[in-house]
Structures are given as structure tokens and as C-alpha cells.
Amino acid sequence: MVSLETPSKDFIRQIIDEDNRTGKYDGRVHTRFPPEPNGFLHIGHAKSICLNFGIAEEYGGKCNLRFDDTNPLKEEDVYVKSMIEDIKWLGFAWEDRLYFGSDYFDQMYDYAVQLTKDGKAYVDEMSAEEIREYRGSVTRPGKESRYRDRPVEESLDLFERMRAGEFADGQMVLRAKIDMSHPNMNMRDPVIYRILHASHHNTGDKWCVYPMYDWAHGLEDSIERITHSICTLEFEDHRPLYDWFLEQLGVYRPIQIEFARLNLTYTVMSKRKLLELVEDGHVNGWDDPRLPTISGMRRRGYSPSAIRTFCSRIGVAKVHSIVDFEFLEHCLRDNLNKTSPRFMGVLNPLRVVLENYPEDKVEEFEAINNPEDESAGTRNVPFSRVLYIERDDFMEDPPKKFYRLAPGREVRFRYAYLVTCKEAVKENGEVVELRCTIDPETRGGNAPDGRKVKSTLHWVSEPHALDAKVHLYDRLFTVPDPLGQKEADFKDLINPDSLKVLTSCKVEPAVRNLKALDRFQFERLGYFCVDPDTTEEDLVLNRTVELRDPWAKIRKQQRKE
RNA sequence: AGCCCCGUGGUGUAGAGGUAGCAUCAGAGACUCUGGAUCUCUUGGCGCCGGUUCAAAUCCGGCCGGGGCUACCA
Numbered sequence: 001m002v003s004l005e006t007p008s009k010d011f012i013r014q015i016i017d018e019d020n021r022t023g024k025y026d027g028r029v030h031t032r033f034p035p036e037p038n039g040f041l042h043i044g045h046a047k048s049i050c051l052n053f054g055i056a057e058e059y060g061g062k063c064n065l066r067f068d069d070t071n072p073l074k075e076e077d078v079y080v081k082s083m084i085e086d087i088k089w090l091g092f093a094w095e096d097r098l099y100f101g102s103d104y105f106d107q108m109y110d111y112a113v114q115l116t117k118d119g120k121a122y123v124d125e126m127s128a129e130e131i132r133e134y135r136g137s138v139t140r141p142g143k144e145s146r147y148r149d150r151p152v153e154e155s156l157d158l159f160e161r162m163r164a165g166e167f168a169d170g171q172m173v174l175r176a177k178i179d180m181s182h183p184n185m186n187m188r189d190p191v192i193y194r195i196l197h198a199s200h201h202n203t204g205d206k207w208c209v210y211p212m213y214d215w216a217h218g219l220e221d222s223i224e225r226i227t228h229s230i231c232t233l234e235f236e237d238h239r240p241l242y243d244w245f246l247e248q249l250g251v252y253r254p255i256q257i258e259f260a261r262l263n264l265t266y267t268v269m270s271k272r273k274l275l276e277l278v279e280d281g282h283v284n285g286w287d288d289p290r291l292p293t294i295s296g297m298r299r300r301g302y303s304p305s306a307i308r309t310f311c312s313r314i315g316v317a318k319v320h321s322i323v324d325f326e327f328l329e330h331c332l333r334d335n336l337n338k339t340s341p342r343f344m345g346v347l348n349p350l351r352v353v354l355e356n357y358p359e360d361k362v363e364e365f366e367a368i369n370n371p372e373d374e375s376a377g378t379r380n381v382p383f384s385r386v387l388y389i390e391r392d393d394f395m396e397d398p399p400k401k402f403y404r405l406a407p408g409r410e411v412r413f414r415y416a417y418l419v420t421c422k423e424a425v426k427e428n429g430e431v432v433e434l435r436c437t438i439d440p441e442t443r444g445g446n447a448p449d450g451r452k453v454k455s456t457l458h459w460v461s462e463p464h465a466l467d468a469k470v471h472l473y474d475r476l477f478t479v480p481d482p483l484g485q486k487e488a489d490f491k492d493l494i495n496p497d498s499l500k501v502l503t504s505c506k507v508e509p510a511v512r513n514l515k516a517l518d519r520f521q522f523e524r525l526g527y528f529c530v531d532p533d534t535t536e537e538d539l540v541l542n543r544t545v546e547l548r549d550p551w552a553k554i555r556k557q558q559r560k561e
Numbered sequence: 562a563g564c565c566c567c568g569u570g571g572u573g574u575a576g577a578g579g580u581a582g583c584a585u586c587a588g589a590g591a592c593u594c595u596g597g598a599u600c601u602c603u604u605g606g607c608g609c610c611g612g613u614u615c616a617a618a619u620c621c622g623g624c625c626g627g628g629g630c631u632a633c634c635a
Contacts, residue, residue, distance in 0.1 A: 008574085008575050008576080008582095008583090009575095010574090010575095034635095035635095036634090036635050038634095038635080068635070070634095070635080071634065071635075073634090074634075074635085127633095128632080128633050131633075132631075132632080132633095135631060136631075137562090137563090137631050138562075138563055138564075138630065138631055139562045139563050139564095139631095140562090140563085140631090141563095142631090169633085170633065172633095173633055175633095182564090183563055183564040183565090184563095184564060184565075184630080185564085185630055185631050186630075188631085191632085191633050193633085194633040195633080196633085210633095212632095212633075212634085212635090213634070213635050214635095216635095217635085233566070233567090233628080233629070234629060234630085234635090235635090236565060236566060236629070236630090237564080237565060237566090237629070237630050238630095239565095240565095258566085260567090260628095265572085313573085313574090313584070313585090314573060314574080315573065315574045315575085316574095317567090317573090317574075318566065318567060319566095319567055319568070319573095319574095319627090319628090320567075320627075320628055320629095321572080321573065321574090322572075322573090323572070323573060323585095324571085324572050324573075324585070324586070326572085326585070326586060327572075327573070327584085327585050327586085330584090330585060330586090331585095333597090333598095334598095337597075337598060338598095342595080344595095368594095371595085371597090371598075372598070401596090403596070404596090412594060413594095414594060414595075415594075444594095445594050446594075453594090454596090455594095455595095455596070456593095456594045456595065456596095457595095458595075521595085521597085522595095523595045523597080524595045524596080524597070525595090526597095547595075547596090547597050547598095548596090548597065548598090549596070549597085550596050550597095551596050552596095554596090
């Protein structure tokens with residue numbers, strides 16, 4: 001019986017529940033993630049990875065990592081390596097189940113021979129153009145090839161010689177014999193083997209005939225005894241063929257289930273478009289932090305956990321959809337808030353001199369590393385007469401709702417003192433320095449008389465400050481759907497401010513202890529991570545995402561008014 | 562034009578004949594040594610028409626709308 005309190009499940013998990021209930025696969029759940037190693041993994045793949053590995057985990061089943069490498073012209077080992085790194089980083093394990101479609105080339109070939117023997121496949125010598133012509137169109141039935149009814153023995157002989165390398169690329173192909181007038185184009189005698197005199201990243205020069213996707217994929221699933229073969233919507237029309245092949249061969253049959261791929265606003269997800277951005281130099285490589293690639297997101301400072309949470313919370317369905325970028329950022333902040341140590345850093349420094357603070361005095365204040373995690377402990381931050389604060393934290397002529405520093409106003413310097421601004425020193429009309437005083441009674445940040453201040457600012461002590469270069473990243477495109485614009489090429493819609501480089505940032509000394517890719521928060525600014533390009537001399541930081549910032553919104557509105 | 566898939570707040574999803582829920586976004590407020598976090602509240606939705614039924618987001622029919630399919634790619 002079905003439990004009364006069935007938690008909400010997506011349609012795929014509902015199918016699996018039903019299959020488990022009826023014992024279709026004896027209660028086994030075995031999935032696979034089958035990328036073609038011809039590019040880099042992106043957040044869209046992460047959805048599929050989380051789905052396949054996630055389902056296996058939930059049902060106490062297994063998930064294979066299988067590289068679908070049936071086209072030697074496009075596939076390379078470097079992609080295999082990067083994909084393995086990315087999937088591991090996301091936190092999934094396939095134990096000893098790392099497979100390649102090419103592992104099964106012998107079996108696939110044998111099955112093709114069997115199909116031919118059964119009179120259900122034939123060698124066609126028509127050219128690619130002719131085959132295309134004969135296929136007909138979506139509204140017009142196709143025509144049968146003149147080679148379609150050649151004797152089985154002849155096809156067998158030709159196929160054997162195709163494999164032996166007697167023929168040139170494109171000279172002939174092996175085709176399934178199905179139905180040239182089938183309303184589903186995929187069933188109009190699909191090609192299952194083609195000649196390709198190309199070296200394969202795994203099998204080298206052993207083969208010069210390679211199986212097509214439709215032939216290979218179902219067999220790979222069948223050989224691995226996959227139960228639920230989960231793929232994206234564009235393979236829906238291929239399912240009848242998937243089933244047909246396995247049925248004709250009389251072999252084990254998984255079921256194919258299709259779901260909608262992930263789309264995100266303000267970015268592009270197709271491998272081809274990403275490649276274009278990389279090759280044309282619009283971004284700096286596949287791991288550019290502006291890209292939705294796993295490697296780019298890793299370098300940007302995304303956590304595996306945030307990505308996994310996102311993938312599970314967006315759900316799975318068959319409707320085409322575009323998820324708001326803001327939702328990804330929400331999942332990111334939610335995770336980073338709980339896990340990131342805090343530091344103070346000033347992006348656009350403004351010098352502050354505390355006139356009543358002794359010249360050579362240095363104090364240390366204890367700062368909380370993570371208010372969300374007591375076990376993160378505390379650290380000491382040095383304080384002295386000359387400090388830097390954020391330029392944005394001071395206004396000579398503050399508008400309504402600006403709570404920060406202004407002439408005559410008192411604010412708190414985090415963990416330190418209440419500070420009052422006495423004067424703004426200007427050069428050529430620009431504020432270059434603030435002269436301020438502290439209230440010595442407020443050491444630690446609280447006034448004995450109980451008076452309150454409206455805001456707390458972060459600061460960095462000038463003599464102790466570390467210099468840093470900071471990359472500020474913003475969305476890659478200026479519009480939510482860069483590919484949906486009729487009149488414009490998506491590359492013309494790239495946000496010119498997607499990357500800003502700040503070179504004179506000042507950060508507290510404790511940041512020195514961080515390693516490449518370490519994630520942290522600069523209080524009041526956002527989440528950052530250490531860029532791998534960081535050296536002993538040059539500290540390079542990447543801004544992952546800003547903190548939610550109500551003041552920025554107010555400011556924006558005020559400017560409009 | 563043929564075949565296949567899909568229509569629930571702005572966005573992403575739940576619902577399986579009986580009070581349309583959750584999340585995000587947006588707006589308002591409380592709290593705060595991060596204008597962060599947290600907490601409270603508010604706006605907003607079943608594509609359309611008909612049928613079945615005491616009762617339809619749900620079942621049936623028609624329409625409208627969106628997407629996919631004509632590689633020796635995957």
C-alpha cells in the first residue's frame with residue numbers, strides 16, 4: 001500500500017516508486033551519468049549529476065559514471081579528466097564504476113552483426129546527401145534505399161570489410177531496417193555505424209567504424225543493467241528507437257525517462273555558445289568565474305553544497321523553464337552564510353586619522369569568526385591611529401536613510417570604538433582623508449551611557465593592512481535571456497561591467513593564512529574566495545556574490561527620483 | 562504540414578475529484594556591533610471554451626499557446 005503521508009516527489013521518483021512497488025527491476029535502482037567528453041561540465045550538467053547520483057543514494061542503489069565516447073572526432077582525454085575532477089568536487093562517488101562507451105565496442109559490433117543476420121540491418125552505399133534526401137521530411141514520407149533489400153550475406157560481408165578498413169570514410173554505412181515512412185524521423189532506417197578513420201582517445205586505431213548514439217547508448221545502458229536511463233527532453237523522440245533496438249536484440253531493457261534541462265537567466269548554457277565565448281576571448285578560459293561551468297563556479301567561490309542544494313530545490317519536470325539567477329544566489333548565500341569565516345577588507349579605501357589616538361599605539365580587538373558557527377572561534381584584529389574605511393561609508397552631504405559616517409556623525413567601528421567624524425579633508429574637491437576622534441570610554445564598541453549609533457563600519461589598520469587585488473564579478477549578460485533576443489547576437493549583450501578589477505584594496509592581516517579557493521566573507525561586502533593565481537607577492541581575491549544590500553536599493557531609487 | 566512532449570502567482574515547483582500549498586522575487590515592519598543573518602506580515606496563480614459530476618487545477622472533448630524532431634553529432 002502507498003503510504004498516506006507521501007512526501008512530494010518529482011515524476012521520475014514517482015516512476016521509480018511504482019517500479020519498486022511492482023518489482024519491475026526486483027527493487028534495484030541503477031542510474032548513470034553519461035557525458036560525452038567533448039567540453040566542460042556546467043551547472044546544467046550538475047542538475048543531471050545530482051539527479052542521477054542523488055536518486056541512487058536515496059534508493060540505496062548505484063550510479064555509474066560513463067563517458068559516452070563514440071565520436072573520436074570530438075572527444076579528448078582532457079575533458080575526461082576535467083569532468084572527473086568536477087564530479088568529485090561536487091561530492092559524488094562512483095566507486096569502481098567508471099566506464100566508457102568504448103569499453104563495449106566489441107559487443108556493440110557483435111550485436112550489429114546479429115541485427116544484420118536477422119535481416120534487420122543492411123549496408124547502404126548511398127552518399128550522406130542521398131540518404132538525407134531519401135529520408136523525406138517531417139510531412140513527407142521517405143523512400144527506401146536501393147541497397148535496402150540486398151542479401152543478408154552481402155551486408156554481412158561488407159560490414160566486416162568496413163571494419164577491416166577496406167573502405168574510405170563515408171563510402172558506406174550500416175543502417176537499421178525499420179520503416180522509411182514512419183512519422184517519427186528517427187525510425188526511418190537510422191544509421192547505426194559509420195566509417196571513421198580516426199584515432200580514438202581510448203581505443204587508439206583499433207577501430208575505423210564507430211557506432212552512432214542511438215545504437216550505442218541503449219546498449220551501454222543494457223550492458224550495465226541500468227534500470228532508469230534518465231536524459232533530457234530532446235531525446236524523447238529517440239525513445240521508440242531505444243526500445244526498438246533492445247527489443248530486436250532480445251536483451252535487458254532499462255526505461256528511458258526524459259526531463260527538462262536547466263536554463264538560468266543572465267547566462268547561456270549550451271556547450272557551443274560557451275565555447276564561442278571562450279574562443280573569442282570574451283572570457284578568460286573555461287574556468288572564468290563568470291561562466292556557469294563547474295570549474296568557473298568553483299573558481300568564483302561557489303561551494304559544492306550550494307550547487308547541490310540548488311539542484312535539488314529547483315525540482316525536476318518536463319516543462320521548459322528558466323530559473324531565476326537570484327534563486328541560485330539565494331542558495332549560495334544561504335550556504336556561505338553558515339560556513340564562511342568573516343574578515344574585514346576595504347575595497348575602495350578612504351584614509352581615516354583618529355586625532356585623539358596615540359601615534360604609536362596598537363591595540364588588538366577580538367573578532368568573531370562566524371556568528372552562525374560558534375565553533376569557528378575568534379581572532380584578533382590590530383587597530384591603530386590611521387585606518388582605512390570604505391569610501392561608500394562616508395558622505396559629506398548624506399541623503400535620507402544614509403546611516404553611515406558623515407561630518408559630525410558618530411558610528412561604530414566594528415569591535416573597536418565609537419568614532420565621530422570631525423572633518424573631511426579635500427583636495428581638488430575630492431575627499432582624501434577623514435579626521436575623526438574616538439570615545440575612549442567605548443572600547444569594544446559599546447557606550448557606557450547606553451547611547452546607540454545607527455551603523456557599524458568595517459575598517460583595516462593602515463600599518464597592518466595587506467594589499468590585495470580584487471575581481472568584482474557581475475552577471476555575464478545584460479538581459480535575462482540573451483539567446484531570446486531576435487535582433488541581437490548574444491555576444492553583443494555581454495555586460496561590459498561583468499568584471500571589474502580593483503588593485504588597491506586593503507585587507508586585514510589574517511587573510512594571509514588563507515589558501516587558494518578558500519571561501520570567506522568580507523563583512524558588509526559579500527563572499528569572496530582566494531583566486532588560484534595568488535602568489536607570495538600578489539594576493540588575488542574573487543568576489544563570489546554580494547551580501548543582500550537594502551541600502552543599494554534605496555540608493556538606486558533615490559537616484560531615480 | 563506530420564509525429565512527440567508540455568501549459569498552476571513574476572520565477573521554480575506541489576496537488577492525482579472535496580479549503581490551491583511551498584520556495585524565491587517584490588513590498589511593509591520587528592530585531593541587530595555586518596543596512597548581513599533571523600522573525601512577522603502583504604501583494605500575486607490553475608491558458609481558453611464546452612462536457613461529466615453534488616463537487617473539476619485534477620476526468621473527457623475541442624481550441625489556443627510554448628517546445629522538440631528532417632547529422633554518417635550526442
